[in-house]
Amino acid sequence: MNIVHNKNNLIFLLCSIGLIVLPHFRNLPAAISAFFYLLLGWRFIGIWKQNWLPGKPGIFLLSVCGLALLYSQYQGMLGRDAGTRLFIAALALKLFEIRSERDLYLITYLAFIVAASQFLYEQSLLMAAYILFVCCVLLATLISINSNKPQTGAALKTAFTIIVQALPMAVVLFILFPRIEAPRWMLFNERHQAKSGLSDSMEPGSITSLGMSDELVFRVKFTGALPPPAQRYWRGPVLSRTDGKHWTQAANMEFRQLDKPVFKGLSYQYTLLMEPQDKKWVFALDMPAEYSLPLSRNANYQLITSAYPDKRVEYKITSYTQYNTGYITHAEYEDATQLPGKPSGKIKQLVSQLHGFDGTPDIFIKNLLNHFRTQNFHYTLTPPLMEEDPIESFLFKTRYGFCSHYAAAFVYLMRTAHIPARVVTGYQGGELNKIGGFLEIRQADAHAWAEVWLKNRGWTRVDSTAAVAPERVERNINMERFVSGNAFSLAPTSNTAQEVFNWLKQARQLWGNVDYNWQRWVINYDNRNQARFLSSLGIPDIKTMIYWMIVITALLTLVLSWFLLHQKQKNTDRALRIYNRFCKKISNRGLLRGSGEGAKDFAERIKIKFPESKGDIDQITEIFIKLHYGKNATSDDLKALSKYVALFKM
Amino acid sequence: MTLKERFRLSRFYRGEKATDKPVILNHRRIFILPTHRGFNFAILIALILLIAFVYNNNLAYLLAFLLASIFFISILHSYKSLAGLILEKGQSKRVFAGEAVGFKVNISNPLDIERYNLQITLQDSKGLTIKAQNKACMTLYSSTQRRGWHTAGTVTISSTYPLGLFRAWSPVQFNFKELVYPKPSKLELPFPENSSSETLQGFRQKGADDFYGLREYQSSDSIKQIHWKTFAKGQGVFSKVYSGESSTEIWLNYGHTPGHDTEQRLSQLCRWVLDAESIGVRYGFSLPGFELSPDNSLSHTKKCLEALALF
């Protein structure tokens, strides 16, 4: 049968192409996806109904349609989206022009390119596994084209085998192939799907419900000990200016660049893997001490990157949780005591009641926190709306709020008492992945706390939310999830439920760990990481890298060749194998069994030459004949044969 | 194999010295080169590598490396698709000039792997698949033009399995040699009148039908042989007996054969030999320097045809 019109081949090919374009659904305009799958379906039907397929004018018309479609969704000539669309449209049109084996190959090759383009959109482990699977199907298509009678199962199996054999070499190439960053002119401006994380302003009163996104923001792996949960504050933007409702960053933050805080206590070294972001903030453990380019620390002790934040980047940072920032500058003081107007009488009364005006700041802070704790304040993620005078409404009316409410109220009250204070946003806590030993910080871990400037101690962190909901901070429980997800917050009622819960949790952690390492070691393996990793292995430069690449590839080839090509004729019969050992022993003494010589004849012949071993030879031959030709041989016979042959000496 | 022979270029397409023995395909006999599809695959890899480079995309890199490794590994698989096969020369049958000689080649696969889509070529290609530990026998035809010994060229066995990126082939030369008889003339000339032989009687028309006599019917006699006349007369069942098969002899003589040139005469003689054999006439045969006394048997015919072929 003609290769091209072989139904099996076509079904295989069309299926693999359908599979390869499937994940592009999310990235393509619906019209192009529809165009593609319409044509694919048409071609599928065409396998059985040959005359339903379009003729030459029909194909021309379809091509025009395709071009028009591409033009209507015009995205520029070059670049990821344009390229992907072009390839997919071409793939769809090429399906109607399968005339020779060459066309089948062209389609398969196009499909490989579409598979590669998929990675420009998503690089998750699952996507990689999916593409690997589709590659297997594509290879099976090629195998099926090249074997006379295509058998789906056998072709898939062979394709899988080839991929498994190719993987080690691919990994070696991946590790050792020199990564060079593409020159600027080659980079296309692409809109990446950077995730919006924390915003640069805060407006606690206007939010009635906090988004509970489970999305990952960054992951931290400590080289040494982990800081205690209560110290896990990941510093983000500092909001010091307010109009009573909004809290925003100070305009100028460049003035304290050269000033260094004094660090005390334990140092924490860690690698921080940031997910793609739309802002240049890097959330270091409060407070970062050592870091390298492209990171820099601004006046608010927040780390800023100068590279594109829309890629996943890994940073090595050292932080200290005990520090003293020293003096306060004038501008800082200005910002940190700024109030939108005069505080109302009610607030003043509260401040004086808590000894804000007459006591030391320490006493006031203690009293205020105590006030939050004792005066029926509640932590909630769905606070009531407080459009007018949010702080006053929160303090005296609703008393329901989340971290932003508490931080804002705390800072406002501090400033009323002329104590410099500001709101710090960022993340708090993070879930410890026990398997991988790293912290996962998600959007839901977003937090806001207060910072107060105290004499001799500098800027000091005060988490007012902790007074109301200490679990949020100390026990490393993700409070938002704890409060919101009733199913999780309620203690599981039975043991099995507990088990399932634990099991789910473990599976989730395992997956988190796999994903973390995937991101760190595979996706993020760029020229810097490569240099770092390889130099740790003692491969300093590109020359040695290429040298090693060649050596290891050659070694792998040798190993593979050995496995592939040295498949000697397999003797499934074990008795025969053992008997051959016996023959080998005899051949060492110069007597070879001819290929046409039976065991019995051979025994007769060797007995003449070696009459002293007559008994052994007879015994071995007899057992072998029983095993090989007899009808009721047992496994004991096999053991006996093995033993006698092993003991046989001449 | 000397070093010089090892580097002879003709090994690539003609193979090693012709042999009668079974040939095991091994690294010395198997050659592998990429097909143009393989070259295109390399271009594909380069393209994906470029995409990976421009977008600094590690998974695209990984895909490119995977494809490159597959490309590389398929060389081994190509080799494996032929390695270990045993080709053995089989029989061939003598033919008349103008017909194609069928040379049989036995291909055995002693290993535990199936061999897909092998192409075996002498003049035309034939595809076959051999199961694990199995054998196949292929007849490869080589067309002939002239009488005499016909030798066939190189048998090439090749495979593009598994991916079609590489073609592994092995040229094997066997001592394919077979005698080609002259082409029998199409003219239906009567047998030559033989001046020398007085035993020659009318033949062909009479020879086989000479009525010899009657004998008692036997159960094994054909119903056609029954002499119905005597049966009708009530004298019993009798069978007709024929004879005369051995009573005629003719001589086929090169000198008395019409024809413009040697080939035409040989062709005519060939025709007569075949005719004489088929009607069962005993015939003698003579070529200049070669003579066979009258006989009628397959081996006699064979000897005559051999003489004609090699004249």
Add this chain to the structure above:
Amino acid sequence: MQNDIRDLLYSANRIILGKPYKIRLALCCLLARGHLLIEDIPGVGKTTLAHTLAKLLGLNYQRIQFTSDILPADILGTSVFDAKNHEFKFHPGPIFNQMVLADEINRATPKAQSALLEAMEEQHVTIEGVTYPLPNPFFVIATQNPSHQIGTFPLPESQLDRFLMRIELGYPDHEAERQLLKGQNRHKLIQSLEVKLPSDHLLSMQQSVTEVYVSNALLDYCQAIISFTRTSPDYHYGLSPRAGLALLNAAKAWAFMDQRDAVLPEDIQAVLAAVAGHRLRSGDNDSEAIVAPILAKVAVL
């Protein structure tokens, strides 16, 4: 039972001197329910062998001398009109004996030959629509002069296939010849023989032969031999499936005679020349030489 075989062979060897292997083959052929073709020049003891075996086995024995004018009816028998009873009465021919020696079978016309061979194959004779079964056991030993003698009709290949084995007796060696010349009249010796293996024993032995075990490994070897003959240029045509069955049956009988319950490759090798020789190359009567390439090239294990 095995003792019977030993006794029988011993007695036979005393009559036919220096040919133990051939006698063994002849008995093997009998046990495998096959027929035997002896191809040799006159006077080497073909008739003696047949007669001896018949005597030792207690089989009724009849010799048919084939001539060029022998008719099928001379072999199978005829219906003769019985004037008393006004009906045809069947007079069985010499073939209705347990052991038939068809002497110089190639002297007869093909028609007479095929009458015998058909009867051998079918195990019965059909004359004028009536079927007469042949006795059981039924064993034909046919002898054939080497085919190049004048005025003979050598058996065609298709007919040769009906014989399980073809053996050549050959001249006795020096020692045996001397004993023969010195010894008694063979004919008298045969007359004095006792039955060593009654026919009911023979029948049960024939049954036991079919029960000899054949392993897959042995079948592999058997098939390798068959396919070798089909593909090797040494042979113009290979062994037929029937020949394959014959080979296996003969090997089973050989193993049985060797007191084994499973067939070994050695059994196949022992009977190969006799079983396959005439099937592979009819013109050539040196069977050993014909099968030599098989024994040398086909791997046993």
